[in-house]
Amino acid sequence: MVDGVDLCLENVSKSFRSINALVEVEAAIPSGATVALVGSNGAGKSTLMSIIAGILAPTSGRVLIGGVPVQPGRIVDRLSYLTQDRPLYRNFTVNEMIRATQVLNTDWDEAYARDLIAAADIDPSSRIRALSGGQHSRVAIALALARRPSLLLLDEPMSDLDPIARRQVRDLLSDETRNNGTTTVLSSHIVSELADHCDHLLLLHKGRVVVSTAFDRLFGAEVPRSERATVLEDYVLNRLIEEGAA
Numbered sequence: 053m054v055d056g057v058d059l060c061l062e063n064v065s066k067s068f069r070s071i072n073a074l075v076e077v078e079a080a081i082p083s084g085a086t087v088a089l090v091g092s093n094g095a096g097k098s099t100l101m102s103i104i105a106g107i108l109a110p111t112s113g114r115v116l117i118g119g120v121p122v123q124p125g126r127i128v129d130r131l132s133y134l135t136q137d138r139p140l141y142r143n144f145t146v147n148e149m150i151r152a153t154q155v156l157n158t159d160w161d162e163a164y165a166r167d168l169i170a171a172a173d174i175d176p177s178s179r180i181r182a183l184s185g186g187q188h189s190r191v192a193i194a195l196a197l198a199r200r201p202s203l204l205l206l207d208e209p210m211s212d213l214d215p216i217a218r219r220q221v222r223d224l225l226s227d228e229t230r231n232n233g234t235t236t237v238l239s240s241h242i243v244s245e246l247a248d249h250c251d252h253l254l255l256l257h258k259g260r261v262v263v264s265t266a267f268d269r270l271f272g273a274e275v276p277r278s279e280r281a282t283v284l285e286d287y288v289l290n291r292l293i294e295e296g297a298a
């Protein structure tokens with residue numbers, strides 16, 4: 053069991069010259085939560101993840117992970133971040149990529165990485181450059197999970213997966229939270245897909261928080277599980293329309 057950590061965003065702002073990518077973002081995410089990070093293109097989702105991971109420095113404000121402030125430029129312990137570009141060494145084989153990740157990480161579960169790659173039906177002797185986009189993502193997701201993180205950041209992890217692979221990855225992430233208590237932040241444009249296994253909504257629009265709340269508060273007991281996807285999608289759409297997004 054790897055315990056998750058709570059995540060606290062305190063007044064986080066980020067500007068790129070004249071662009072205000074994030075404006076005073078506040079959120080408190082409990083340990084073990086799975087957060088659906090949602091917003092239109094350019095809403096600030098990737099910027100926020102990079103700040104949480106310590107890769108980007110906020111212009112102001114701070115991020116606390118398990119009560120400890122993130123120091124930009126310093127590696128955050130037990131955090132895995134799958135960026136949208138899924139950086140893997142293209143000339144390596146999958147086996148070489150597994151070994152390289154092992155060397156770079158103290159907490160590492162090689163057997164788990166190999167199980168996940170086998171479950172995706174990927175030959176570990178294949179070169180990364182010879183993998184399809186979806187297979188490339190499956191390897192990147194396997195490496196991210198096998199680092200046994202307490203905090204997992206996934207930027208559109210399912211964007212290039214086929215429907216079966218999407219379901220497999222969704223189940224995998226649900227198991228991860230259930231078995232390991234991993235706190236997860238997951239961005240996606242397919243809101244309905246997030247309803248089943250996320251339990252917190254963080255909706256951004258033009259860098260500002262529109263909603264940060266537990267799903268339970270949104271849905272209430274009266275909405276059956278089977279209708280959650282539609283209800284969540286409608287809710288997000290209506291809130292974005294209210295914000296002037298359409």
Ligand SMILES: Nc1ncnc2c1ncn2[C@@H]1O[C@H](COP(=O)(O)OP(=O)(O)OP(=O)(O)O)[C@@H](O)[C@H]1O
Nearest residue numbers: 068071072073091092093094095096097098099100
């Ligand atoms: N390195 C950068 N330099 C300048 N502007 C940037 C940089 N990174 C992001 N931005 C701007 O910050 C804003 C937020 O971008 P970000 O990539 O965080 O949005 P996003 O919600 O992840 O979008 P998408 O859904 O399209 O991936 C955008 O206006 C973008 O142009």
